Amino acid sequence: MKLHELTIEQASDLLKNKEIASVELTRAVLDRIEAVDGKVGAFLTVDADGAMAQAEAADHRLAKGDTAPLTGIPLGIKDLICTQGLRTTCASKMLENFIPPYDATVISRLKNAGAVIVGKLNMDEFAMGSTTEHSGFQITRNPWNLNRIPGGSSGGSAAAVAADMCLGALGSDTGGSIRQPASHCGVVGIKPTYGRVSRFGLVAFASSLDQIGPLGKTVDDCAIMLDAIAGHDPKDSTSVPEPVPSFAAIAADGLSDVVVGIPNAYSGAQGLDPQVGAAVERAVKTIESLGARCIDVSLPHTDHAVAAYYVIAPSEASSNLARYDGVKYGFRDKSQADLLQMYRSTRSQGFGAEVQRRIILGTYALSAGYYDAYYGKASQIRTLIKNDFQSAFASCDAIVSPVAPTPAYPIGKTLDDPLTMYLSDIFTLSANLAGIPGISVPCGFSDDGLPIGLQIMGRHFNEPMLFKIARQFEKAANITDKKPPL
Amino acid sequence: MKITKTEVLHVAHLARLDIAEADNDRLADQIGTILDYVDTLNQVDTTGVPATSHAITLTNAFREDEEQNHLDPQASLANAPEREDGAFVVPKVL
Numbered sequence: 001m002k003l004h005e006l007t008i009e010q011a012s013d014l015l016k017n018k019e020i021a022s023v024e025l026t027r028a029v030l031d032r033i034e035a036v037d038g039k040v041g042a043f044l045t046v047d048a049d050g051a052m053a054q055a056e057a058a059d060h061r062l063a064k065g066d067t068a069p070l071t072g073i074p075l076g077i078k079d080l081i082c083t084q085g086l087r088t089t090c091a092s093k094m095l096e097n098f099i100p101p102y103d104a105t106v107i108s109r110l111k112n113a114g115a116v117i118v119g120k121l122n123m124d125e126f127a128m129g130s131t132t133e134h135s136g137f138q139i140t141r142n143p144w145n146l147n148r149i150p151g152g153s154s155g156g157s158a159a160a161v162a163a164d165m166c167l168g169a170l171g172s173d174t175g176g177s178i179r180q181p182a183s184h185c186g187v188v189g190i191k192p193t194y195g196r197v198s199r200f201g202l203v204a205f206a207s208s209l210d211q212i213g214p215l216g217k218t219v220d221d222c223a224i225m226l227d228a229i230a231g232h233d234p235k236d237s238t239s240v241p242e243p244v245p246s247f248a249a250i251a252a253d254g255l256s257d258v259v260v261g262i263p264n265a266y267s268g269a270q271g272l273d274p275q276v277g278a279a280v281e282r283a284v285k286t287i288e289s290l291g292a293r294c295i296d297v298s299l300p301h302t303d304h305a306v307a308a309y310y311v312i313a314p315s316e317a318s319s320n321l322a323r324y325d326g327v328k329y330g331f332r333d334k335s336q337a338d339l340l341q342m343y344r345s346t347r348s349q350g351f352g353a354e355v356q357r358r359i360i361l362g363t364y365a366l367s368a369g370y371y372d373a374y375y376g377k378a379s380q381i382r383t384l385i386k387n388d389f390q391s392a393f394a395s396c397d398a399i400v401s402p403v404a405p406t407p408a409y410p411i412g413k414t415l416d417d418p419l420t421m422y423l424s425d426i427f428t429l430s431a432n433l434a435g436i437p438g439i440s441v442p443c444g445f446s447d448d449g450l451p452i453g454l455q456i457m458g459r460h461f462n463e464p465m466l467f468k469i470a471r472q473f474e475k476a477a478n479i480t481d482k483k484p485p486l
Numbered sequence: 487m488k489i490t491k492t493e494v495l496h497v498a499h500l501a502r503l504d505i506a507e508a509d510n511d512r513l514a515d516q517i518g519t520i521l522d523y524v525d526t527l528n529q530v531d532t533t534g535v536p537a538t539s540h541a542i543t544l545t546n547a548f549r550e551d552e553e554q555n556h557l558d559p560q561a562s563l564a565n566a567p568e569r570e571d572g573a574f575v576v577p578k579v580l
Contacts, residue, residue, distance in 0.1 A: 101561040195542045208540050237547035238540070307524045318501060325502070327574050329565035339577045340502075348504040356503055360494065361517055363501040377527050379537035384530070386538055416512075419519050435541025460542065 003028035004164040005483070008073050008221040011167060015062055015072045022062065022072030026055035026116050029074040033118070033165045036486050041140045042150075042160040044079050045087050046119040054116040061114050069224045069248065071114030076166035078157050079120040080127055081212065082201040083107050086117070090203050091135035092125045094330045094350035104201020105236065106170060106212050106229040113228045118166055121156030125352045126321065127177055127205045129153050130421050131414065134354040139411060142184060143484035144450055148408040151181030157215045158185035162484055168216040168225050172202060174209045175309055176403070176428025179440035182215050183403035183453025186442045186484070188222050188470070189215040193461050194435035195240035197226075198233030206316035207238075209309075209432040218480055219441060219471045223247035226463070242461050250467045255290040258469065261297030261396030269302075269426060273406040279444035279452040280402050286476050287400065287469065297392040297399060301384045302430060308385065309429045310422050311365050311378035317355075318362030324350060357418060386434040389457075398465050399457045401427050403440045407450035431457050439466045442479055488518035488525075 003025050006014070014020045030048050037043055051074065058072035077083060080090045082100035084107075089095045103111065110117065124134040132140045132155025140155045142148040143163040150159040154171030158181035161169050171178040173191035182189025190213045197212045204210060214225035227248050232241040262284060266272075288294050326332030326346035333349055336342035351359070365374035392399060404424055414421035431438040436457055443454035454473070458465045474480060494514045498505045505513060559572050568575035 098565055101557055101564060193542075194540075234547075234549060238542070238544060240542060301530070304527055304530055307527050310520060311524055311527075322502075326567060327576055330567070332567035334567065337577055339579050342577050343502040344499075344504045347502050351503075356505075357513065357516060359501045359503065360497050360513070361520060364489070364493075364497045364517070364521075367497060367500060374524065376537060377532060378524075379539060380532035380535040381527055381530060382538040382541075383535050384532070386541055416516075418516055419523055422520070433538075433541065 004032040006167065007217045008070070008167045008224050009218065011073055012069050016067055022055040022058040022116060023052060025072065026051050026074045026118065029118055029166060036163055037165060039141065039146060039486065040143055040159050040163050041138045042121055042156040042163065042165060043076070043119045044089060044091065044122050044137060044156070047086055047117065050086065051116050051118045058114045058116060068113040068228070070110065070228050072116060073167050074116045074118045075110065076118055076121045076157060076160045076169040077107070078123055078154050078169065078171045080123060080172060080203040081107060081170060082203070083117060083120065086120065088120065090126050091123045091137055092350065092352065092355070093136045094324050096331065098329055102201065105198035105233045107201065109229050121160055121169060123156055124153035125355050126203070127153040127172055127174055128317065128354050128358050130176070130180060130424055132156060133411060133415055134352060136352050141411070142408045143486055144186060145408070147410055148450065149184065149411055151184035151404070151408060153177040154215065155181045158182050158187055158189065161185070161187045161215050161217060163486055168214055168221050170212055171215050172210055172212050173432065174205050174313060175432050176425045178213045178215060179428050179438055179453070179455060180404050180425070182440040184408040184451065186451030186482070187215055187217060188219050188439065188441050189213065190222050190226060190439040190463070190466065191431060191437060192226060192230065192463055193437045195238055196437070196461065196463070197229050198236040198239045200233055200235035204320040206313040207320060208316060209313060219467060219474045220248060223250070223467050245464055247463060247467050250464050250471070252468070252472050252475070255287065255292035255469060255472060258292040258398065259396040260287055260292045260294045260469070261392050261399040262294055263299045263302065263399060263401055264296050265299050265302040266401045266427065269405065271405045271423065272402065275446045276402050276406060276452050280400070280454055283443040283454045283473065283477070284400060287473055290472050290476060292469070295396060297396055299388040299392060299430070301381065301388050304381050305385055305430045305433060306423055306426055308378040308381040309425070309433060311374050312382065312433070314358040314362030315365045315375050316362070318359045318366065321355070321359055354418065382433045385430055389434045389436055393459045397458070398469055401455045403427055403453040403455040407446040407452055427455060436460055437463045437466055439470050441470045441474055443477060444479065488521040489514055
């Protein structure tokens with residue numbers, strides 16, 4: 001097996017047993033990026049020298065027997081997570097030259113574990129988009145079909161993992177931005193419970209919805225990465241001081257004690273591709289064959305989730321992005337002599353079309369006279385959606401659904417049709433509104449060879465249940481070994 | 487039309503954005519379509535339903551008022567588009 005094709009779990013064993021060195025593994029991954037990223041376009045920054053230095057340091061640790069499961073493992077990072085000294089752009093011209101003076105907490109934790117950071121991954125600008133076409137710098141292509149979107153906004157993270165350009169990656173998920181690209185690229189991705197992972201150093205999009213999580217080749221790899229980054233952080237007042245179990249240590253002992261809910265609202269959802277519906281139905285049968293009991297559950301306010309989300313998220317974004325004023329960091333239009341005109345000109349040139357669209361939408365929803373009708377109303381709907389999940393989880397341990405209504409669609413299809421792009425988030429964004437965890441795990445392929453993902457959602461802080469079901473489903477479905485034809 | 491071009495310009499001003507005349511038609515159109523869709527929320531009776539701003543119940547997170555290490559001024563200023571004598575430089579305000 002080629003080194004870049006290893007899973008984290010396999011590579012970690014080989015490193016610990018001194019059968020390979022991290023410098024070899026990291027070199028193999030850098031060579032792989034060199035060989036295929038010209039076609040895929042996943043990386044915005046490759047830090048080859050930094051990665052090799054970190055790999056050498058990891059090899060010293062390994063030689064001393066001072067190891068963690070991620071020691072010496074090359075990972076990629078979505079480019080909205082601050083890395084000290086390494087350019088962090090949010091795929092925006094606004095931050096094209098921004099060099100963070102500090103590490104995000106998740107990055108400090110990965111570094112403490114000895115992980116090797118190979119570079120920063122493309123995304124929709126400020127995580128606003130579902131296709132990665134809204135990057136200010138480049139589009140990323142789906143490794144399974146280069147004419148298709150990789151999904152988004154963590155499209156670079158998903159594509160890089162799928163194409164073996166890193167062993168695992170971090171992404172962020174505000175309305176499905178980890179799970180949907182994971183589904184489109186045939187990898188595993190988990191959005192943890194809101195508050196499970198520190199957001200310190202994550203550039204904010206919608207603060208009440210954003211959550212960092214891992215994307216990996218397998219469920220176990222995601223568990224290993226989440227083990228390393230989860231837990232309370234005094235620097236993020238919304239991170240929760242809940243005890244963190246070891247996700248990697250969860251037993252795969254059958255699902256006979258598990259009740260899985262199938263939302264009746266999802267089966268007839270508008271725009272659900274029949275091939276996706278069929279793949280999810282087959283997945284449910286597989287989960288049943290592992291011993292789980294499947295019941296129908298009702299999530300009556302599902303139809304209103306997209307509308308509520310596209311008020312709340314842009315409202316929070318319009319406020320969060322007010323900080324890009326051309327003063328403290330980032331781009332400034334230096335030709336303007338007047339302060340107000342400098343702000344306006346800087347922001348209009350620095351932000352792309354989708355970001356400006358959402359800032360205007362959010363500002364409108366929060367403006368005098370409209371606040372109650374839009375933000376107030378959407379926040380009440382959010383309560384109803386949260387209550388729907390609470391009621392459903394009274395009778396089941398997890399809820400399964402599609403991740404995206406269709407397999408990855410052609411590049412350019414929704415570029416000028418934002419509402420259609422927004423509607424493709426229907427199955428994922430409820431989890432962000434409710435703050436619950438969700439995982440995407442590959443469950444099949446369309447007739448034309450595009451991956452399809454299965455979503456499993458659980459109660460707040462019940463990621464162990466998601467890992468338990470996903471791990472056993474993955475083993476039974478036996479499809480994660482298939483590689484994209486690059 | 488759910489939102490007029492004049493309203494778009496007003497909101498853009500509040501958000502400190504310049505909208506080119508050529509883009510305004512398309513923008514008003516796209517935002518109008520989104521707002522029409524958002525109006526489907528009015529089909530739901532939310533009388534007496536409390537609002538949720540955070541899905542997880544949060545309480546204030548306090549820490550001891552102790553001296554801590556923070557970024558030094560040079561590091562804080564390093565990304566500024568213009569800086570001078572340990573301060574951010576901005577165009578004339580008054």
